[in-house]
Amino acid sequence: MKIPACRLADLPRGEAFRLDIDPPVSVFHTDDGELFAIDDTCTHQDASLADGWLEGCEVECPLHASKFDLRTGAVDAPPAKLPVRTHEVVVEDGMIHVRVSTDAPNLPPCVASRLAGGTA
Amino acid sequence: MVGASLAGLSAARSLRKQGYDGRLVVIGDELHRPYDRPPLSKEFLAGTLGEADLALEAQDEDLGAQWLLGTRATGLDRADRAVRLADGREVRVDGLVIATGAAARRLPGSDGLAGVHVLRTLDDARALRDELARGGRLVVIGGGFIGAEVASTAYALGLDVTVVEVAPTPLAGPLGATMGGIVSGLHADHGVRLLCGVGVKGLSGERCVDAVLLEDGRSIPADIVVVGVGARPCVEWLEGSGVELDNGVKCGADGRTALAGVVAVGDCANWYDPRAGAHRRVEHWTGARERPDAAVATLLAGGAVVPGVPRPPYFWSDQYGVRIQFAGHAAGADSVSVEEGAVDDRNVLAVYRRAGDPVAVLGMNQPRLFTRWRKQLAASTS
Numbered sequence: 001m002k003i004p005a006c007r008l009a010d011l012p013r014g015e016a017f018r019l020d021i022d023p024p025v026s027v028f029h030t031d032d033g034e035l036f037a038i039d040d041t042c043t044h045q046d047a048s049l050a051d052g053w054l055e056g057c058e059v060e061c062p063l064h065a066s067k068f069d070l071r072t073g074a075v076d077a078p079p080a081k082l083p084v085r086t087h088e089v090v091v092e093d094g095m096i097h098v099r100v101s102t103d104a105p106n107l108p109p110c111v112a113s114r115l116a117g118g119t120a
Numbered sequence: 121m122v123g124a125s126l127a128g129l130s131a132a133r134s135l136r137k138q139g140y141d142g143r144l145v146v147i148g149d150e151l152h153r154p155y156d157r158p159p160l161s162k163e164f165l166a167g168t169l170g171e172a173d174l175a176l177e178a179q180d181e182d183l184g185a186q187w188l189l190g191t192r193a194t195g196l197d198r199a200d201r202a203v204r205l206a207d208g209r210e211v212r213v214d215g216l217v218i219a220t221g222a223a224a225r226r227l228p229g230s231d232g233l234a235g236v237h238v239l240r241t242l243d244d245a246r247a248l249r250d251e252l253a254r255g256g257r258l259v260v261i262g263g264g265f266i267g268a269e270v271a272s273t274a275y276a277l278g279l280d281v282t283v284v285e286v287a288p289t290p291l292a293g294p295l296g297a298t299m300g301g302i303v304s305g306l307h308a309d310h311g312v313r314l315l316c317g318v319g320v321k322g323l324s325g326e327r328c329v330d331a332v333l334l335e336d337g338r339s340i341p342a343d344i345v346v347v348g349v350g351a352r353p354c355v356e357w358l359e360g361s362g363v364e365l366d367n368g369v370k371c372g373a374d375g376r377t378a379l380a381g382v383v384a385v386g387d388c389a390n391w392y393d394p395r396a397g398a399h400r401r402v403e404h405w406t407g408a409r410e411r412p413d414a415a416v417a418t419l420l421a422g423g424a425v426v427p428g429v430p431r432p433p434y435f436w437s438d439q440y441g442v443r444i445q446f447a448g449h450a451a452g453a454d455s456v457s458v459e460e461g462a463v464d465d466r467n468v469l470a471v472y473r474r475a476g477d478p479v480a481v482l483g484m485n486q487p488r489l490f491t492r493w494r495k496q497l498a499a500s501t502s
């Protein structure tokens with residue numbers, strides 16, 4: 001499934017764009033000009049990685065300092081313990097698209113139970 | 121490694137990451153494997169997170185360490201370079217990381233009275249969670265972060281909650297009086313009583329607590345009391361060891377202590393802060409997570425590395441559904457201004473300045489802007 005996100009010209013380096021699908025996905029434009037897409041929700045708690053601290057090819061969760069590698073989705077250290085999914089990014093005619101992974105996402109307990117219809 | 125919580129675990133990880141492949145012994149006075157403490161006053165207390173969720177180690181993580189848990193360190197013998205344990209054993213060491221943390225302060229005379237709690241450990245949290253589940257009237261002594269988070273959790277569980285704070289404004293130390301007043305306004309927003317500027321004289325009750333007695337003569341009925349009046353560094357075991365003690369273990373800007381081959385990290389460590397030009401004992405999760413890297417580099421290099429400037433201290437709190445984040449030092453500020461949002465909406469980004477330069481930032485439900493300011497603060501003061 002390929003979903004349009006935003007125009008490349010509208011996403012400066014060092015910034016992120018959150019795609020409000022379920023679960024949300026964020027596209028990061030690194031300072032070196034590379035584009036990466038990962039699940040937006042930290043695997044530890046309900047926090048948006050698009051709000052996080054982007055440095056090189058890593059984004060640090062805005063809340064609790066776990067860092068995710070944008071290339072692999074791997075997490076460096078707790079409190080988050082599971083990786084985020086990575087998604088393929090395609091730019092066509094100046095438009096950024098995300099090809100959403102078909103793997104199961106690693107959502108934090110509160111979000112996972114909400115999506116499952118339970119109470120958070 | 122003496123201490124098996126976040127700072128000790130982070131130091132063990134740093135040692136392996138930085139190439140140390142020798143014997144590694146982790147000594148901890150609690151029986152539990154390393155666990156995450158912040159949820160103890162929030163999700164764990166509310167029952168939305170279980171004990172397995174608190175584990176700090178990944179499932180397949182193996183640091184190749186020997187874990188001596190449920191064993192308290194009672195002394196450090198400098199001549200023998202050995203850590204003495206409460207069970208009589210001794211562990212000889214070539215290098216030592218002190219990460220013994222801090223212990224909750226208690227109310228004098230409250231021992232043995234049922235219904236009176238502190239909150240620091242998993243065992244504390246289990247006991248309090250079970251009691252909160254029965255409902256009733258809760259009095260929280262201390263309007264700091266632990267007290268406020270417990271009040272917020274208990275309010276959500278449906279308890280009748282009163283917070284008693286001896287200072288005129290809660291959180292004035294970490295946040296300054298202005299923002300301390302705004303953040304602690306969250307209690308009143310939710311109908312939780314906040315009594316400020318009044319001390320606690322004592323507790324009443326035979327076997328169980330039944331009231332909190334205030335200095336002004338009032339008596340506040342209580343079924344459960346939580347004492348949240350701060351923590352003291354656990355460093356008694358180091359007295360006479362040659363490690364210099366001054367509000368915890370006195371450390372350089374890289375965690376080094378007065379003894380060669382000994383570093384200290386986490387809540388027990390009073391690090392020199394080059395930004396502030398003073399020693400500061402930082403009791404934040406983030407410090408316990410980040411600083412061991414520098415301390416371990418110092419330990420492995422025999423003190424030959426030049427310490428970098430750490431990022432400004434950062435902490436967070438979740439109260440009444442509001443996400444509170446703070447970075448920097450409020451103490452040095454001469455002004456604080458709201459840059460975004462409105463205080464009445466509890467949706468605010470406030471910047472603290474000293475002589476016009478930003479020295480700290482506070483966010484309430486402003487994670488994106490907060491991260492920007494936090495980065496800027498780190499860049500401008502490094």
